[in-house]
Amino acid sequence: MKLASYADGSRDGHLVVVSRDLTQAHYASGIATRLQQVLDDWGFIAPQLQDLAVQLNHGKLRHAFPFEPEKCMAPLPRPHGWAVVGADGSVRREAGQLLGAGMPLRAAAACEPALMAIAGDLHAASDTAAALDALRLLGLAVDWRLDSELLATHAAPLLVTPDELGEAWTGVRLQARLVALHNGSKLEPRDVVAAPADALVRLTRLRAQRTGQLAGVALGALDVALAPGDSLRLDLKSTDGQTSLFGAIDLDLTPPAA
Template sequence: MKLASYADGSRDGHLVVVSRDLSQAHYATGIATRLQQVLDDWGFIAPQLEDLAVQLNHGKLRHAFPFDPDKCVAPLPRASGWAVVARGGSVRRDAGLFAGPHQPLRAPARPEAALAAIAGDLAAASDTASALDALRLLTLAVDWRLDDELIATQAAPLAVTPDELGEAWRTGRVQARLHVLHNGAKQPVQDIDAQPGAALARVARLRALRAGQVVGTALDLPDLPDLPLAAGDSLHLDLKTADGASLFGAIDLDIAPDAP
């Protein structure tokens, strides 16, 4: 299933289920109003959302409406924590506050993209297989750093269960392609191969993870940090399948222009 959180004036947004083709959505009211509720009681609530998703995909919900990613905040705006596992295995931790996919920045910053795994409860010292069992949802996230200081983390509009990734999900690996537009100009497409289960296990090596923890696998994208971002620029990031289908929806960043 595909889930998103619509802005409603609250800190967490309102949970919606999104159709497989991203054309329709339906509020999850009556089942859950925010994603953290689902993660806290996954075994009971997730099957109900799956049923709602099936009905939505078959056009059987009378109150469905067109999905609009511009109305989305991050799927899980206030996570239990945010940790990124670098290629060499080092772990960087943060509080876990996620901005929405279209929130502007006030100054140019360096982007660091990651495949983000949203976890259920996971015991300390769990192995990769156990970590995959605790994997609930995946999305795309980008840390924005200015002089090595984290100034914001953005998340794509959709958080999806691994089964929704189709051929992009194979034996616990996500294999996809990151498409980037800089001021509307296409940048080289970059292949990614990430193992979210291994990243979850790495972060849980010394301590248990609580439902709602988000763990990113840093994407080794040598061209991305070198983009000459400046005031007034825009950047569009979208992780897609080999045939061009968007996995999580796009992150669109606008950097505020210089004051006159």
């Protein structure tokens, strides 16, 4: 299933289920209103959301409406933590708030995409099998850094259960294509492989993990020079470049003041 949080004036947004083709959505109000509720009681609530997703995908929900990514906040705006694991095993602990995919960036910064993973509770020193069993949702996030200082983290609008990713998910790792548009011009696509369970295991070597904490797998910095007034669109797609897995991060760099 695919989940998003529509902005509604609250700090956490309102949970919606999104169709497989990203065209339709339905409020999850009768089941849960916030994603953290789902994570806290996954075994009971997730099957109900899955049933709703099946009905939505089959066109059986009378109150479905067109999905509008621009209305989304980050799917989990206030996680309990956000840590990114680099290719060398290093861990960066980041800010605890995620911004929606369309929130403007206030300053030119280095762009560092990451596969984002949410798991259930994990004991300290958990192994890969336990991490895979606890894995709940995957998404896309981007850290923005200026002189190594974190300025902001943006999240793509959707969090997705691994089974929804089709051939992009091998059961252990994600195989995808990172596609970027800078001021409307396509940059060279990058094929990426990311193993979220390995990142979760690495984090449990430091401490136990609780549901609502986010683990990131660094996908390598994007080599692009941004300037005020620029636009940048980032999307993780299936390896053929045709299917968006988590929706796009589509933002503008605030232009200089007049």
